[in-house]
Amino acid sequence: MTEPTKDFEALDARMRETWDAILGQSPLIHTLKGGCDDRRLYALYLIETFQYTRHNAQNQALVGVRLTPGHTTYLQFCLRHAAEEAGHEQMALHDLKAIGVDPAPVTALAPMPSTEVLIAYLYWISIQGNPVQRLGYSYWAENSYHYIGPVLKAIQTQMKLEPKQMTFFVEHATIDTRHAEQVKQMIARGARSEQDWQDIGRVLEISLRLTGNILTDVQREYERLQAGAPSPYAFLQVLAGSR
Amino acid sequence: MTEPTKDFEALDARMRETWDAILGQSPLIHTLKGGCDDRRLYALYLIETFQYTRHNAQNQALVGVRLTPGHTTYLQFCLRHAAEEAGHEQMALHDLKAIGVDPAPVTALAPMPSTEVLIAYLYWISIQGNPVQRLGYSYWAENSYHYIGPVLKAIQTQMKLEPKQMTFFVEHATIDTRHAEQVKQMIARGARSEQDWQDIGRVLEISLRLTGNILTDVQREYERLQAGAPSPYAFLQVLAGSR
Amino acid sequence: MTEPTKDFEALDARMRETWDAILGQSPLIHTLKGGCDDRRLYALYLIETFQYTRHNAQNQALVGVRLTPGHTTYLQFCLRHAAEEAGHEQMALHDLKAIGVDPAPVTALAPMPSTEVLIAYLYWISIQGNPVQRLGYSYWAENSYHYIGPVLKAIQTQMKLEPKQMTFFVEHATIDTRHAEQVKQMIARGARSEQDWQDIGRVLEISLRLTGNILTDVQREYERLQAGAPSPYAFLQVLAGSR
Amino acid sequence: MTEPTKDFEALDARMRETWDAILGQSPLIHTLKGGCDDRRLYALYLIETFQYTRHNAQNQALVGVRLTPGHTTYLQFCLRHAAEEAGHEQMALHDLKAIGVDPAPVTALAPMPSTEVLIAYLYWISIQGNPVQRLGYSYWAENSYHYIGPVLKAIQTQMKLEPKQMTFFVEHATIDTRHAEQVKQMIARGARSEQDWQDIGRVLEISLRLTGNILTDVQREYERLQAGAPSPYAFLQVLAGSR
Numbered sequence: 001m002t003e004p005t006k007d008f009e010a011l012d013a014r015m016r017e018t019w020d021a022i023l024g025q026s027p028l029i030h031t032l033k034g035g036c037d038d039r040r041l042y043a044l045y046l047i048e049t050f051q052y053t054r055h056n057a058q059n060q061a062l063v064g065v066r067l068t069p070g071h072t073t074y075l076q077f078c079l080r081h082a083a084e085e086a087g088h089e090q091m092a093l094h095d096l097k098a099i100g101v102d103p104a105p106v107t108a109l110a111p112m113p114s115t116e117v118l119i120a121y122l123y124w125i126s127i128q129g130n131p132v133q134r135l136g137y138s139y140w141a142e143n144s145y146h147y148i149g150p151v152l153k154a155i156q157t158q159m160k161l162e163p164k165q166m167t168f169f170v171e172h173a174t175i176d177t178r179h180a181e182q183v184k185q186m187i188a189r190g191a192r193s194e195q196d197w198q199d200i201g202r203v204l205e206i207s208l209r210l211t212g213n214i215l216t217d218v219q220r221e222y223e224r225l226q227a228g229a230p231s232p233y234a235f236l237q238v239l240a241g242s243r
Numbered sequence: 244m245t246e247p248t249k250d251f252e253a254l255d256a257r258m259r260e261t262w263d264a265i266l267g268q269s270p271l272i273h274t275l276k277g278g279c280d281d282r283r284l285y286a287l288y289l290i291e292t293f294q295y296t297r298h299n300a301q302n303q304a305l306v307g308v309r310l311t312p313g314h315t316t317y318l319q320f321c322l323r324h325a326a327e328e329a330g331h332e333q334m335a336l337h338d339l340k341a342i343g344v345d346p347a348p349v350t351a352l353a354p355m356p357s358t359e360v361l362i363a364y365l366y367w368i369s370i371q372g373n374p375v376q377r378l379g380y381s382y383w384a385e386n387s388y389h390y391i392g393p394v395l396k397a398i399q400t401q402m403k404l405e406p407k408q409m410t411f412f413v414e415h416a417t418i419d420t421r422h423a424e425q426v427k428q429m430i431a432r433g434a435r436s437e438q439d440w441q442d443i444g445r446v447l448e449i450s451l452r453l454t455g456n457i458l459t460d461v462q463r464e465y466e467r468l469q470a471g472a473p474s475p476y477a478f479l480q481v482l483a484g485s486r
Numbered sequence: 487m488t489e490p491t492k493d494f495e496a497l498d499a500r501m502r503e504t505w506d507a508i509l510g511q512s513p514l515i516h517t518l519k520g521g522c523d524d525r526r527l528y529a530l531y532l533i534e535t536f537q538y539t540r541h542n543a544q545n546q547a548l549v550g551v552r553l554t555p556g557h558t559t560y561l562q563f564c565l566r567h568a569a570e571e572a573g574h575e576q577m578a579l580h581d582l583k584a585i586g587v588d589p590a591p592v593t594a595l596a597p598m599p600s601t602e603v604l605i606a607y608l609y610w611i612s613i614q615g616n617p618v619q620r621l622g623y624s625y626w627a628e629n630s631y632h633y634i635g636p637v638l639k640a641i642q643t644q645m646k647l648e649p650k651q652m653t654f655f656v657e658h659a660t661i662d663t664r665h666a667e668q669v670k671q672m673i674a675r676g677a678r679s680e681q682d683w684q685d686i687g688r689v690l691e692i693s694l695r696l697t698g699n700i701l702t703d704v705q706r707e708y709e710r711l712q713a714g715a716p717s718p719y720a721f722l723q724v725l726a727g728s729r
Numbered sequence: 730m731t732e733p734t735k736d737f738e739a740l741d742a743r744m745r746e747t748w749d750a751i752l753g754q755s756p757l758i759h760t761l762k763g764g765c766d767d768r769r770l771y772a773l774y775l776i777e778t779f780q781y782t783r784h785n786a787q788n789q790a791l792v793g794v795r796l797t798p799g800h801t802t803y804l805q806f807c808l809r810h811a812a813e814e815a816g817h818e819q820m821a822l823h824d825l826k827a828i829g830v831d832p833a834p835v836t837a838l839a840p841m842p843s844t845e846v847l848i849a850y851l852y853w854i855s856i857q858g859n860p861v862q863r864l865g866y867s868y869w870a871e872n873s874y875h876y877i878g879p880v881l882k883a884i885q886t887q888m889k890l891e892p893k894q895m896t897f898f899v900e901h902a903t904i905d906t907r908h909a910e911q912v913k914q915m916i917a918r919g920a921r922s923e924q925d926w927q928d929i930g931r932v933l934e935i936s937l938r939l940t941g942n943i944l945t946d947v948q949r950e951y952e953r954l955q956a957g958a959p960s961p962y963a964f965l966q967v968l969a970g971s972r
Contacts, residue, residue: 064300364602
């Protein structure tokens with residue numbers, strides 16, 4: 001039996017360092033800090049959030065599907081969380097509509113490369129390896145508002161967004177407190193060896209880095225929209241100048 | 244749009260005919276009608292119930308995992324039902340313990356051939372084909388107490404079983420009313436074409452027949468126990484004469 | 487290390503007993519022994535052969551896909567055999583065409599229930615459980631002409647079929663000698679424990695019984711065609727009286 | 730029907746640009762150009778090559794497993810290529826042994842993060858999406874010696890490696906000519922729509938970029954070894970100074 005407090009502190013430190021690297025280096029964060037008030041940037045970010053969120057219920061459920069008999073508590077955790085996450089991507093679509101984006105082209109888009117790589121990785125860690133490892137993803141995801149909150153606040157203020165245009169993020173901030181506690185309890189119960197903690201930490205870091213990479217793709221596509229270059233996101237040009 | 248009432252009547256007729264064939268031909272039913280009061284028979288049946296029930300949450304979840312985007316209602320149905328079914332096999336184990344059976348050898352047993360074939364079929368219909376087809380299995384399973392109730396009643400009376408020794412079946416009779424209604428609503432909503440109804444009916448009949456085959460295997464193993472033949476179920480001989 | 491000779495003798499005995507049960511009890515075999523010269527019976531059997539054969543390359547490959555690192559010989563066996571089996575179902579289609587059956591409706595048909603159950607079981611034993619167990623299926627399949635040869639001979643003679651109308655069975659009899667040897671060598675190499683031999687024997691018996699069940703479905707559908715009852719196989723009525 | 734020549738030119742251009750970006754920006758390439766003669770760098774690269782190569786037969790086979798009926802040519806291509814790739818990772822292990830590395834700790838190592846992300850992506854593109862898309866990975870992989878040849882030459886010369894210490898790369902350069910032609914023919918036959926070509930190109934670029942990322946991880950771990958920092962690769966320190 002390991003000493004969970006120390007292990008959680010190690011997870012928290014790893015999460016903090018990874019977030020610091022993302023928030024410190026991402027050009028998109030730099031753009032926002034420079035006062036960007038362009039809703040196309042928010043829309044691109046929402047679209048990619050939509051892209052990977054629509055897979056989360058399914059890859060979460062897959063963890064439960066491959067559990068061997070006798071892990072009833074973790075099986076129930078996986079299936080209940082999966083059930084709760086089902087359909088959450090609709091909130092991202094709703095927010096896009098609320099700022100005037102046509103959802104039809106959104107659902108037909110392929111994810112950006114970095115988003116697809118994150119999706120691929122989340123399935124990978126769900127279908128093989130240590131079954132508890134995906135909790136590392138849930139751990140940072142359910143605790144992300146401490147880090148991403150200021151970014152969202154800047155987006156809200158600079159782009160003059162109302163709460164009903166940010167339901168995905170507002171909703172998740174609300175339910176996160178409860179979820180974060182459930183995830184922490186599940187880790188405390190499910191992580192029984194040093195290897196378990198290492199695998200959880202490894203997935204935490206890699207999945208968070210891959211999520212950070214999405215910001216880079218979003219920034220690049222934003223610059224293409226600004227430059228008027230050909231883009232699968234050209235339908236977002238209706239937002240240029242809106243706020 | 245089809246007329247659901249007629250379609251449900253057709254499902255009900257197919258279910259009734261299949262049950263009639265099972266209850267009319269199964270040697271195990273004949274044994275029970277002959278007044279059998281031997282708890283080894285009940286124990287064998289509970290063991291096989293344990294065997295396939297432990298897979299139900301997982302194959303139910305798989306239906307949700309492979310749904311394409313945009314089927315949120317059915318996805319939630321699949322994941323919620325899967326979450327509810329997780330761990331139900333523990334009730335069968337509990338009932339075995341309650342009549343004095345050591346659960347340790349039970350969890351190490353392979354399923355009987357007919358039980359393994361049912362399990363294989365339930366995964367098969369869950370991972371490919373028409374995603375709504377597994378509702379045909381749920382439909383008869385959640386409505387089975389109308390048919391199997393008298394059999395269970397005979398078991399209870401003849402073998403002098405108390406309710407706490409039959410929690411699996413008592414519990415399922417209770418929750419079935421609500422589940423049966425949910426399954427019916429999901430079918431009414433999810434079955435949109437003639438092919439959907441056919442596929443649901445097909446799975447209803449095949450999965451019910453395969454379940455009926457389990458009774459034949461149980462009867463055969465019971466006869467081996469009676470004859471004192473070598474058997475992986477020899478640990479049930481402690482029940483001989485008990486009631 | 488077990489003594490393979492004894493183990494193979496046990497497999498052979500189990501194979502012989504199962505074949506004897508099938509050939510002794512199947513009503514279709516009875517029909518043939520009664521001198522049936524109706525090509526509709528052969529066509530129905532070819533159609534079901536087509537149905538499960540089209541899955542064999544894929545479920546054989548799946549065994550290789552889930553092997554853990556370090557089983558290179560068995561991995562290569564699985565993938566090479568899968569590659570060799572790919573497309574074999576086309577021979578069954580060819581034979582149907584050669585006796586005058588339109589292949590278009592054939593490829594659109596669902597398998598009969600017993601055929602679907604066999605398919606389901608072959609995937610099941612391929613995706614989970616002891617990875618060597620599927621060799622039990624290959625073992626009887628590659629050695630089946632000893633048992634099914636007389637049946638095919640009767641079909642050929644009574645229905646006046648030319649070799650070019652039986653390429654599937656002629657071809658498989660030819661390649662079987664080599665395959666049978668390869669399968670035997672792979673079993674001798676891959677079966678390292680008593681459990682391995684048991685699992686191989688178990689799959690041998692169950693998969694052979696399930697294949698035997700197909701004969702019963704074929705006979706039932708044949709009787710429906712004879713009676714002129716509504717049937718998804720009504721397009722075979724062009725064969726009535728042909729020979 | 731598209732004009733394959735133009736489409737292949739587009740693939741070739743995308744491949745060239747992606748390679749140029751990798752070879753121009755990778756710090757590992759910079760290290761090599763600076764004359765590095767340290768076999769620890771080569772060993773680290775071989776280890777990661779071992780890590781993802783051991784999955785290639787299996788994810789290649791998965792493409793065939795999920796093909797719908799009627800794609801016999803592509804099914805055979807997938808299964809034959811998978812069979813040929815089975816066990817190739819052993820060559821990388823052999824080369825490690827040939828320079829004096831103990832293979833035991835190698836097979837127990839987890840892949841570096843970037844390598845695991847590549848593996849995850851290769852499974853992802855194999856199990857879903859456009860079935861022809863994985864040909865984009867094969868296309869650059871079988872044509873890579875044009876780009877990576879000079880790098881390997883520098884490694885060989887600077888680190889004074891004999892051919893028997895580079896069998897993985899020598900062997901692959903030899904068989905690549907034939908494989909490259911087979912992949913090109915399969916693309917010419919399998920890519921039937923503009924979308925097919927786009928998907929192949931997309932996978933080509935993303936999988937090549939992810940492979941390029943491995944160089945960065947290798948360089949980082951190399952620097953840790955140089956600095957004597959704690960490392961799961963510390964067993965490679967036996968190579969320090971060897972050549």
